[in-house]
Amino acid sequence: MDAKAGARERLETARKSLVELSHRIHANPELGWEEEKASSWVAEMLADAGFKVERGVCDLPTALIARAGSGPLHIAFCAEYDCLPEIGHACGHNIIAAISVGAAVAAAKVADEAGLTVSVLGTPAEEVCNAGGKILMLERGAFDDVHAAMMVHPSPFDRAAASMIAAAMFDVLYTGKEAHSSFAPERGINAADALTVAQTAIGLLRQHITSTDRIHGIVTKGGAAPNIVPAHTSARYIVRAKTLERLQGLLPRVHRCFEAGAIATGSKMEIVGGDKPYAEVVNDMELVGLYRRNAEAIGRKFNDAAAGSASTDMGNVSKKLPAIHPGIGINSLPAVNHQPEFAAHCVKEEADQAIFDGALAMAWTAIDAATAPALRNRLISVR
Ligand SMILES: [Zn+2]
Ligand SMILES: [Zn+2]
Numbered sequence: 001m002d003a004k005a006g007a008r009e010r011l012e013t014a015r016k017s018l019v020e021l022s023h024r025i026h027a028n029p030e031l032g033w034e035e036e037k038a039s040s041w042v043a044e045m046l047a048d049a050g051f052k053v054e055r056g057v058c059d060l061p062t063a064l065i066a067r068a069g070s071g072p073l074h075i076a077f078c079a080e081y082d083c084l085p086e087i088g089h090a091c092g093h094n095i096i097a098a099i100s101v102g103a104a105v106a107a108a109k110v111a112d113e114a115g116l117t118v119s120v121l122g123t124p125a126e127e128v129c130n131a132g133g134k135i136l137m138l139e140r141g142a143f144d145d146v147h148a149a150m151m152v153h154p155s156p157f158d159r160a161a162a163s164m165i166a167a168a169m170f171d172v173l174y175t176g177k178e179a180h181s182s183f184a185p186e187r188g189i190n191a192a193d194a195l196t197v198a199q200t201a202i203g204l205l206r207q208h209i210t211s212t213d214r215i216h217g218i219v220t221k222g223g224a225a226p227n228i229v230p231a232h233t234s235a236r237y238i239v240r241a242k243t244l245e246r247l248q249g250l251l252p253r254v255h256r257c258f259e260a261g262a263i264a265t266g267s268k269m270e271i272v273g274g275d276k277p278y279a280e281v282v283n284d285m286e287l288v289g290l291y292r293r294n295a296e297a298i299g300r301k302f303n304d305a306a307a308g309s310a311s312t313d314m315g316n317v318s319k320k321l322p323a324i325h326p327g328i329g330i331n332s333l334p335a336v337n338h339q340p341e342f343a344a345h346c347v348k349e350e351a352d353q354a355i356f357d358g359a360l361a362m363a364w365t366a367i368d369a370a371t372a373p374a375l376r377n378r379l380i381s382v383r
Pocket of ligand 2: 091092093126153
């Protein structure tokens with residue numbers, strides 16, 4: 001039996017437990033940095049499959065590294081498992097975890113004959129948008145001996161090289177002065193007005209930015225009571241641009257809109273965070289091509305013309321080593337990521353099928369990479 005058939009056979013035997021893993025994570029949503037259950041279920045399943053598992057790596061309690069095989073090419077599959085506040089697994093990270101575990105288990109079965117070392121990096125807190133798990137794991141050495149990294153993200157449709165742009169998230173804190181809103185409003189400094197001025201300035205700025213840029217946020221604190229002049233307000237914003245370089249040009253313009261609010265009202269302003277932004281994904285197009293061919297061979301259809309860009313800390317990984325981040329369709333339309341309706345789709349039959357297909361396409365891509373001499377040598381020599 002050839003390596004690809006061996007991987008497929010192994011994946012078939014894991015199919016039921018992978019679906020169970022996905023559904024269990026989905027039913028127990030945990031926010032970024034709190035994925036205790038999800039990371040332990042991923043760790044247990046990989047340990048049962050014969051992987052050497054280290055938990056709490058990189059001083060991150062919910063991160064893990066699981067490894068099998070001893071071949072010259074080291075491929076890592078990234079497993080995300082965090083949810084979103086209030087709407088649970090509306091980005092389908094339960095599916096990502098199951099796909100990466102499945103790909104690793106299938107590839108590990110044939111690792112030595114294919115010349116592979118296979119690992120799963122359990123990467124917490126992708127949705128936090130600043131200093132995500134992969135960024136800290138990169139800084140702390142988890143990717144140092146990895147030649148290429150892969151993951152597959154659920155999406156309304158399959159996309160081989162989806163556009164993933166740079167993003168920075170930060171908090172803006174205004175401090176004014178309380179006063180009785182009726183008896184002595186002239187003694188107050190209104191920190192909520194500062195936010196209104198800033199949002200107005202950002203609204204006007206939007207006409208003068210590139211159409212692919214994004215500026216969006218929420219008010220996290222708007223005041224305590226209508227009869228107290230708001231003295232402490234805050235907002236959380238995300239600014240996105242095609243590349244980190246372009247983001248560095250856009251960020252100061254957005255910060256100035258927040259400064260305008262402070263100046264207009266006499267409030268003090270502080271910006272916190274945004275120090276470890278997400279980079280754009282730089283796809284390794286040779287690996288993307290292999291993934292696409294493998295996925296098509298098992299019946300997937302791609303829609304790469306589809307619009308829409310999101311961001312991921314996989315971007316930071318992709319700027320350090322060869323990487324791919326394809327989307328896998330779960331036939332959710334009109335529901336899209338970050339809607340409760342999408343969360344509901346993430347445990348339907350098509351989501352369960354996506355686990356098998358994504359895992360097999362990634363495992364086969366790893367086998368292709370290990371067995372094609374030119375590609376293998378390129379990947380090994382890049383690092
Ligand atoms: Zn998301
Ligand atoms: Zn996501």
